[in-house]
Amino acid sequence: MGDASGPLVQQLCAIVGPAHVLQGHAELLPYMTDANRAFRGTPLCAVAPGSAAEVAAVVSACRAAGVGFVPRGAGTGLSGGATPGDGEVVISLARLRRIVSVSERSRMAVVEPGGINTHLSRFVAPLGLYYAPDPSSQSACTIGGNVAENSGGAHCLKYGVTTNHVLGLEVVLPDGAIVRTGVLGPRCGGYDLTGLFCGSEGTLGIVTQIAVRLLRRPEAVRTALALFRSVEDAARAVEEVTTSAAVPAAMELMDAHAISAVEKGTYPVGFPDWVGASLLIEFDGLAVGLDDHVQAALDVCQRCGVVEARSAQTPEERGRWWNNRKAAFAAMGRVAPAYYVADGVIPRTALRQVLDQARRIADQEGLWLANVFHAGDGNLHPLLAYDPAQSGQAEAVMEVGSAILAACVYAGGAVSGEHGIGLEKRDELYYYFDEEDIAAQRRVHDALDPADTANPHKLLPRPGRCVEVRRAAWDPRATVAGGGRS
Template identity: 50%
Template sequence: MLPRHVQIELENLLGSANVIFQSDKLKAYDCDAYVAEKAMPRAVVFPQSTEQVASIVKIFNREQIPFLPRGAGTGLSGGATPFAGEVVISLVKMDRLLHVDFENHRAIVQPGFVNLVLSRQIAHRGFYYAPDPSSQSVCTIGGNVAENSGGSHCLKYGVTSNHVVALTLVTPTGEIVTLGQVHGDVLGYDLLGVMVGSEGTLGIVTEITVKILKKPESVETVLAYFHTVADASDTVSDLIAHGVLPAAVEMMDQLMMQAVDKSVYHVGYPPEIAAVLLIEVDGLQAGVEDMAQRVLDICCRHNVHSVRRAVNEEERKLWWSSRKMAFPAVGRISPDYMVQDGVIPRTRLTEILARIADLSHEYGLRVANVFHAGDGNLHPLICYDGRIPEQLAKAMDLGRKILELCVEMGGSITGEHGVGIEKIEQMKVQFSSVDLQWQERLRRVFNPADLCNSGKLIPRPARCAEFRQIQTMVEKYAAAFQETV
């Protein structure tokens, strides 16, 4: 609980309906979509303006109360899990589209504005917002900024950092600052680049200016079935090698196809195939027709089982809905699952998928694969049964092994889901101790008291799990001491 005077101050600032202290209501905020580790927040508050966020942060600085920002809670790495007993600053009520400048291709949104809603609200003028995470129907643009989210079309259009041009930010000490440049190049140091992807450890974003794009004149979508994962993987590399830059290249393996075909978006994937590629090209009408034919030709060079274009927009939407449904669909074939997120050079797709299959056999846990094949961003989903205690530990260990393989192959431990708490120990695999020390120094510049989302992204000298155990002991003895006095 918070001190009574702080509770009263927050209720006077926000209204009692926007401050939660009751334990039964707090339970909904004990984790994000990474459910393997949970912790209860001290309270949850719901600001509705930049000024309210700044006032809240100043109160917490004065009282030395830790806090963290939270969007829709769809994050997959535990970035919004309150392990330090934080107050959660929920931004879901800051959900307005503030301004659209169609002439200059810009929009300003609050952080709680849902990703897909932006495209829907500007579609009547022929515009859309390009970053498209699988959770885009529910995830917020503020959360996308925190994780530097990607999506299926990031191969051609880039990730969130390629579309954010300016931010209004409340620093961890309560100052309101503006970063970036709405038009033209950034002047001075690129602090905007530092902020996007910082996972809520450097401040709380309250307004976001993004680029909006004109919808392409023409789109062609191709579905290709392969007898082997190797043939599908080789096709991806060959497409790029021959100068074809699709808007998206997505791959699913047989286990994942089984899962999504059990959902409402039933495509009818053949049981005898090992992998499917969903390839989309877009642009001007004349160029797209030629590019789609080149995609078909290259697929045929790699022992494709069958390949065809979508016959109409309805079929195209079905294929994409099937792909977007992949994560939740795994719940139809497994009681529990853990989503991983690593990156490798796309030329090593065949190799790493074979290694993942070996690890799956070694651990006795099924792994369903769906990923952005065009840029080598893997999403292995590790299936386990949480009712069997040892299986969660095995799943977490298998996930760590997969991430270490990604680094070994010249890749990264995350492409778009962030580090949070899930991958924090793998930061030591990705970076040297000197690298991590400099990242920590940068964090301290913005977050000197370490009150804002402490214990995320950058590992401390001790293991985070050990740190949390020690913290729990300290809190236990502190509480006992208070009772004696």
């Protein structure tokens, strides 16, 4: 890249204006990682285009110079997706944050990608509408980042993940062409390009506009908090409640370690000392019958050994419980300088088995592990505390995370529920895909990005690692001891 970099930066300044091109170490520091601090790169520069046309011009300039570009929303991603390689160009979507249109009759909004998730729901609240996908990071992350990661959230148990709420997209392809899909396109038909771009992690282009489905606010909401002595009891309750008649809107589990951290954080709720696990259960919908659903769920919890359970008496109490849950990752800062969060998804019937295996794997490596996760849809988030200042600790937690993912796969699950593959889990895809599966995906990638400039090195595994990595999948310990990652 060396020689091309000077002219490229000049060209980018001409496209977006020099005020929107950041260079120099101090200015670029925030762009060197995402929320997964284990990965880091030094970009050539960070640019912030002000329109789709500018995004297209920036992308074209990068391609002509043979320089990779990395789309960036808020940088809250946890798999290294927005982390640049050295010398790449970060394209921040922060200036593209308009809510372009809202149609109450069609229950649809068209938004730019840099808008914050919660801002949309706040904007349409006076119409009695909201945007359902609710990652716990929703007060910071962008809707463009949500689309790229196909993000989930607490209420995705009932409402589905981001892709279920995206009706159309405008995308700048890696060659600079602008395409419009779904309801933003001329008509529907042909391949489902909207579905293809959702979850593609910026490797197929940059999303510059999103048409999203809006939902009518449910007439009523009921929230209950159930406290158990053990994670096993709480996990069994999750399994039993979700097989009983009414599916809750959300079911979130925290174990004792997670609770000890959140109680030191910004939103403590005063959990008793004996609590081994908490379960936040929420139902929403028509008011009629909702109390019966809550009671039925609590009856199941009773059979599974719940010690204490109560329904929120006021919206404030419900708000406190949710703030407590949503601040859980941040609260890890109270117990360790850094944490690493794995993101496996498993059948709910395997919850008890895999939670136990994860604990054993962490214990064997002497690591502090907390569990706080979307239990209703089997999306585990084992959090491993570590100190990045200690040499080798970051690598050690990543190896343990990989071993836990192997346990998820062994139980019939997958290596990502919602945080994406990024740099973090490329090789773990080989736990269940073989070379042919990956080759098919690579052909799709190469059709749209033959020059490999769109978020290079993310999402797809490195070739030739299949056999070694798959062996680790059948023996989770092998990943820890034998280095499933390099």
